[in-house]
Amino acid sequence: MSIAIWPPIAPGELKIAVETTQKREIDWFVQELHETLSNLQHGLEDCYALLAPIDPGSTLVLSTPRHEFVKGHITRVGTRIVKGTIHLRLRTLPHQTLTINPDHPIHLGPLMSLHSLLTHAIDLLGLTLSYSYPSSTTATYTSVNTRLARAPESSADAVSSPHFLAAQLRLLAQTLSEASALLKGPPLAVADPSWTTRSVAPSHFVPPLPQPHGSPTPPLSFHLAIQDSSLVLWLRSLEPADAPVHFGTKLALAIGTARRLEHDEADRVFGFCCSPGGDSDKGAAAPSSASLRSGCSGQIGGHGGREVEVYVREKVRVESADPSLLSLSAKLAALSHTLGLARRNLAAVMGEEGELGEY
Template sequence: MSVEIWPRIAPEELKVAIRESEERELGWLVQELHETLTNLKHGLEDCYALLAPIDPGSTLVLSTPRNEIVKGTITRVGTRIVKGTIHLRLRTLPQQTISINPNHPIHLGPLTTLHTLLTHSIDLLNLTLSYSYPTESSPTLDKNTSSPQFLSAQLRLLSQSFTESLAILKGPPLLNSDPSWTSRSAAPSHFIPPLTIPSNSSHNQSSHPCLSFHLTIQDSSLVLWLRTLEPAHAPVHFSTKLALAIGTARRLEHDEAERVFGYCCTGGDSTGLPHIHNSNHDPNIPLAPVLSGTRRKEVEVYVREKVRVESADPSLMSLTAKLTALTHTLSLARRNLAAVMGEEMED
């Protein structure tokens, strides 16, 4: 089947007519995108509100299934854990209860980065709307800033921001060991009473384990990793050696057992030297900032016990659902614009 235009048009005139038709279609699509971008802005503001530091915050339950090795609650307000009480019955530590110091809340690095990305996305949308759809009160703008090419570039940047935000909420793969705990565990001063930390000093070496308290985000849930640590060069009592030799005692088995780690508990104090991660580290998890002050040295430690506690966060789950829907809407808008402009859209 073939299509012919009647009355016949000269090839030169046909090219002009096709170009004018494409320009009209592009102009119509750009105007239609105004409503789409406005809806995206409103949806992003809803996502932003879910991370807003509004009291009383979200109270989340921490409990290991069946055995209740860990049992307690924590309260998240915005990107911080402001209070909480957790009862521990770990096999390598005496039974104890730790509380989060309300005067020194724990800042969640992934949520802080997510908050920054959402703020950047809203600012980017405001800029795009004001430049691509100027009003009478808007200042005189350069013609290039209101072109479809400018709009396409802005939507590409917005798509990258959405992708990074969803990656943070997804978190690192569950099957892969996340090395960020070696430098991002909560500092001892976040707790009442303060947690003890391992030391390389020969005067402080002890066979009694210390505790690493590491919070992260995975599948829109708050995940707590508890690790009991022992200095790698701490002396082992003769009774312990004998018990291990005859089989009356054994090490707890987990994926980090008998491995030496460089532990530097900088946490949220921002006074320590951040650990240098390997190439497999998730780039969405920020490193500890380095400020002037006393730098803490790494301590070589063994992980004697490792416990994972997951707590579903309704606000983060809602944020993920909203952001996923906004990403789909943005992808459709970019695909339509690229098709009319005759461009290949990058994934």
């Protein structure tokens, strides 16, 4: 079967007609895309509100199943843990109760990074709308701390071109992907070494975590992370690698009356770095060259303290589902899906479907 155009059109005129039709289709789709981008903007603002520091915050229960080695609660306000009380009944440490100092809250590094990514995404989308649809934009965006691609200043049509929109939507998709990855966290089967430099400093508790006389590190590592949109607490009972083993302990292990607790980090030496006077309120400062050489990040939790080689005697994981983070993850997934459809449709009308996989 063949398709013929009647009345016949000269090849030169046909080429011009095809180009005109494609341009009209692209212009129509760009105008239709305005509503989609506006909905994306509202959705991102809802995501930002879920992470906003609004009192009274989210109170999360911490409890280990069955044995109740850990039992308590913490309160998250925005990107910080502002208060909490946790009762510990670990087998390798005396029973104790940890109380978070409300005057020295714990900043969560992954949520601080997530907050920055959401701010960047909102700024990026707002500036894209203001450049591409200047007559329809009612808000003025003053923040320019984004990766907005510099558009040609010689022509307003070049700024609102479909190629400009495609580049901006690619950056937005990358930002949303990074935000979702932060909420997903590292796989459970993969060891996360960040606890060695980002454990919470003893000064975040009232009273501060006790330290054995002469030891530069506390006997407990208190590490908070995000995994599958839930708050995860890792507790590790630490022992200096060079600590002498008492004769009674050696004898008990030899005759079988005592045994070591088995876990995936047993009998491994770790370089642990935590300063008792660290202040997480200063934020994640850039690590110095000396701290990089020593293996300490100099960031939240690590604070550039001296590295000490330790064994992990006991390891406990406590997971607490956070409704706000779960909702935030679902909204980001829906926004990413909508954005993906818009980018595919835009690539189709531009004739660049094959290049979408490179974005």
